[in-house]
Amino acid sequence: MEIFLNLVISGVMVGSIYALVALGWVLIYKCSGVLNLAMGELTLIGAYVCLTLYTWFVKAIPQTTTAFMMALIGTLVIGAILGLATERVFLRKMIGEPVLSVIMVTVGLSFFFKGVVEFIWGTDTRVFTPEVFSKKPIPIWGKIYVDSVYLWSFVAAIVLLLIFVSFFKYTRWGLAMQATADDEMAALSLGVSAKFVYALAWAIAFMAAGVGGTLLGNVNGINISVGYLGLLVLPAVVLGGLNSVPGAIIGGIIIGVLQNLADGYLSEFTPGGVKEVAPLAFMVILLLFKPYGLWGWVRIERV
Amino acid sequence: MSWLPCGLYHEHYREDHAWWQTTFVKGKMLLLAIFAIVILPYLDLVAPDLGPYLLNIAVILLYTILAASGVQLLIGYCGQVTLGHAAYVAIGAYTCCLVLMHGPALAAMTNDPNPIVRTLAALFSLLMKAGLLYPAGIILAGLAAGLWCVIFGLPSAKVKGFYLIMTTIAGQWITVEFFITQYVSQIGGRQQAFTVLPEHFTIGPFTIDSDRKIYYLGLALVGLVVAVTANLLRSKPGRAWIAIRDNDIAAEAMGVNIVAYKLLAFFVAGAMGGLAGVYWLNFNYIISPEHFQWFWSLWWVGVILIGGVGSIQGTIFGSMFMVLVMEGLKALIVPLSGAFPELLDKFLFIKEALFGLAIALFLIYEPNGLAYRWWQLKNYFNLWPFSY
Numbered sequence: 001m002e003i004f005l006n007l008v009i010s011g012v013m014v015g016s017i018y019a020l021v022a023l024g025w026v027l028i029y030k031c032s033g034v035l036n037l038a039m040g041e042l043t044l045i046g047a048y049v050c051l052t053l054y055t056w057f058v059k060a061i062p063q064t065t066t067a068f069m070m071a072l073i074g075t076l077v078i079g080a081i082l083g084l085a086t087e088r089v090f091l092r093k094m095i096g097e098p099v100l101s102v103i104m105v106t107v108g109l110s111f112f113f114k115g116v117v118e119f120i121w122g123t124d125t126r127v128f129t130p131e132v133f134s135k136k137p138i139p140i141w142g143k144i145y146v147d148s149v150y151l152w153s154f155v156a157a158i159v160l161l162l163i164f165v166s167f168f169k170y171t172r173w174g175l176a177m178q179a180t181a182d183d184e185m186a187a188l189s190l191g192v193s194a195k196f197v198y199a200l201a202w203a204i205a206f207m208a209a210g211v212g213g214t215l216l217g218n219v220n221g222i223n224i225s226v227g228y229l230g231l232l233v234l235p236a237v238v239l240g241g242l243n244s245v246p247g248a249i250i251g252g253i254i255i256g257v258l259q260n261l262a263d264g265y266l267s268e269f270t271p272g273g274v275k276e277v278a279p280l281a282f283m284v285i286l287l288l289f290k291p292y293g294l295w296g297w298v299r300i301e302r303v
Numbered sequence: 304m305s306w307l308p309c310g311l312y313h314e315h316y317r318e319d320h321a322w323w324q325t326t327f328v329k330g331k332m333l334l335l336a337i338f339a340i341v342i343l344p345y346l347d348l349v350a351p352d353l354g355p356y357l358l359n360i361a362v363i364l365l366y367t368i369l370a371a372s373g374v375q376l377l378i379g380y381c382g383q384v385t386l387g388h389a390a391y392v393a394i395g396a397y398t399c400c401l402v403l404m405h406g407p408a409l410a411a412m413t414n415d416p417n418p419i420v421r422t423l424a425a426l427f428s429l430l431m432k433a434g435l436l437y438p439a440g441i442i443l444a445g446l447a448a449g450l451w452c453v454i455f456g457l458p459s460a461k462v463k464g465f466y467l468i469m470t471t472i473a474g475q476w477i478t479v480e481f482f483i484t485q486y487v488s489q490i491g492g493r494q495q496a497f498t499v500l501p502e503h504f505t506i507g508p509f510t511i512d513s514d515r516k517i518y519y520l521g522l523a524l525v526g527l528v529v530a531v532t533a534n535l536l537r538s539k540p541g542r543a544w545i546a547i548r549d550n551d552i553a554a555e556a557m558g559v560n561i562v563a564y565k566l567l568a569f570f571v572a573g574a575m576g577g578l579a580g581v582y583w584l585n586f587n588y589i590i591s592p593e594h595f596q597w598f599w600s601l602w603w604v605g606v607i608l609i610g611g612v613g614s615i616q617g618t619i620f621g622s623m624f625m626v627l628v629m630e631g632l633k634a635l636i637v638p639l640s641g642a643f644p645e646l647l648d649k650f651l652f653i654k655e656a657l658f659g660l661a662i663a664l665f666l667i668y669e670p671n672g673l674a675y676r677w678w679q680l681k682n683y684f685n686l687w688p689f690s691y
Binding site: 035090093094097099100101103104105107108109110111112113114115116118119231234238242270271272273274276277280281283284287288291 | 386457458464466468474481485598601604605608612649651653655656657658660661662
């Protein structure tokens with residue numbers, strides 16, 4: 001039972017990072033209808049940018065927490081700029097093109113970003129030095145322990161999720177995004193600029209992915225495999241339903257838990273690799289029985 | 304379909320469906336065949352440096368065409384997007400490899416108590432005596448890859464578009480990263496890579512071991528795949544696929560059994576992928592899961608997008624573009640590496656970034672691909688000087 005609870009709790013913590021990235025994904029899909037396969041590379045870029053900024057700042061400011069916070073803010077700013085640029089240069093021209101073309105543009109972008117990241121930062125694993133969060137396990141309740149890295153990542157992810165959600169609910173820009181996602185024509189006729197909303201969606205996706213990558217990088221160190229997060233997001237959003245923001249958050253957390261449970265209980269029956277494959281296998285089964293996820297819109301097609 | 308030159312009319316329906324409709328095209332194809340069959344493989348007699356180099360590029364080109372034609376069939380003609388074709392190529396390669404590695408041992412088990420094993424052993428020893436183990440491996444590889452592709456195509460009965468893309472991506476990771484890496488690679492207790500000696504690739508009296516023979520095998524396989532695709536497309540299954548691609552609900556209303564035809568498309572495409580896998584094994588002699596990463600699935604989709612979706616020439620043009628541009632890039636980088644030595648180490652990353660950029664830019668600025676430009680060019684000359 002303790003093992004089970006431990007697995008579930010650390011799953012929830014990792015899942016909150018997935019939820020953050022999934023939120024960015026769903027946002028792009030909801031607002032502009034782009035199915036983004038470059039999410040993993042966005043997390044990579046964010047993670048490496050944050051790492052670089054952190055190593056710079058930590059030389060100037062001895063206090064690691066302050067330096068990390070500043071690096072994180074810097075990552076958000078750079079992410080927003082990159083997001084706006086990506087949307088402007090590549091995606092804006094693809095509005096109204098067939099779905100496959102748009103998907104393949106994002107695939108092309110993912111290769112481009114990955115190549116650039118590998119070119120600049122190489123392929124060796126890097127870690128945040130000095131480490132930001134200690135790896136010491138913290139007792140939560142009884143004999144259930146959690147690494148403090150996970151706990152802090154969880155807290156950071158939850159705070160960011162709250163910020164993003166309140167942004168959508170209470171600010172003018174957020175409401176414009178909701179309106180566009182709901183009915184683009186109606187939003188246009190009310191004076192909402194669709195181009196602005198698309199650009200904003202990409203900027204937020206870049207920011208969310210960057211923070212997700214940074215948090216995950218704090219847990220495991222940063223290398224190319226952080227980009228695998230981009231694949232794990234897909235089961236999460238399929239589970240939640242492609243166009244549901246709460247669905248993405250809950251889907252992310254469920255996928256995190258499922259992945260941890262599969263790793264804990266199924267690993268002994270296989271030579272290895274369960275952790276990577278379990279979410280995808282789960283997604284295939286889900287697609288066979290409930291393709292529109294928990295809260296996605298069921299599309300009715302007519303000829 | 305391009306325009307016919309002025310003054311040329313068809314008098315039979317048969318002529319409408321002919322592959323090569325004018326004398327000019329027939330002559331062009333003959334020249335192409337002479338170039339491909341005679342000139343290119345024997346170029347090393349004239350140019351001892353250039354010949355083998357070109358032949359090597361041609362072999363890679365043939366492999367790309369083989370792998371991409373399955374993708375073209377699925378995406379370009381049946382409209383079922385696959386982003387996991389490397390999985391089927393891997394299944395084909397591993398099937399053929401296992402047949403070649405363990406076929407002789409199986410053929411020796413003629414005294415096994417199990418009658419099924421005995422029958423198989425007898426069959427394999429017959430094949431070995433006739434020197435047909437490798438052809439049998441090729442056929443088995445095609446079948447296995449086709450069936451594997453059908454398994455991951457099954458969700459296409461229920462979902463489409465993005466959701467189908469998800470299952471094919473999942474298929475890629477489940478097959479290559481899990482099934483092949485963790486299980487198949489462990490057969491025989493030798494981790495990771497499998498190797499097959501060149502002398503095992505025998506078809507009857509011929510051993511496919513020299514570059515020239517490998518090239519001819521590739522040419523034969525590509526010819527087979529192109530002929531099969533072209534003929535399927537002008538018969539009932541091809542028309543059904545195109546109907547499904549254009550509008551699946553309308554196709555179903557017209558009485559096309561869409562599930563059956565989708566699965567048939569998956570089978571044929573998977574089998575073509577399997578042949579590509581066999582060919583990879585034949586010219587590399589070594590396979591490991593790293594050769595069938597997700598990157599390659601996307602690479603082949605990129606090939607058909609650059610070449611032109613829904614066109615057999617498109618596959619070939621796209622493959623030529625990708626292979627030749629990458630070779631050109633290599634030729635450009637090598638002299639530059641004297642000044643910037645780190646370029647050579649990072650060539651792989653440059654290649655990846657440029658590939659991504661090429662796909663994105665092609666889709667934005669040239670969404671119809673190279674085949675469309677070729678079509679325009681042909682029409683321009685066919686209709687010249689009165690193009691209106």
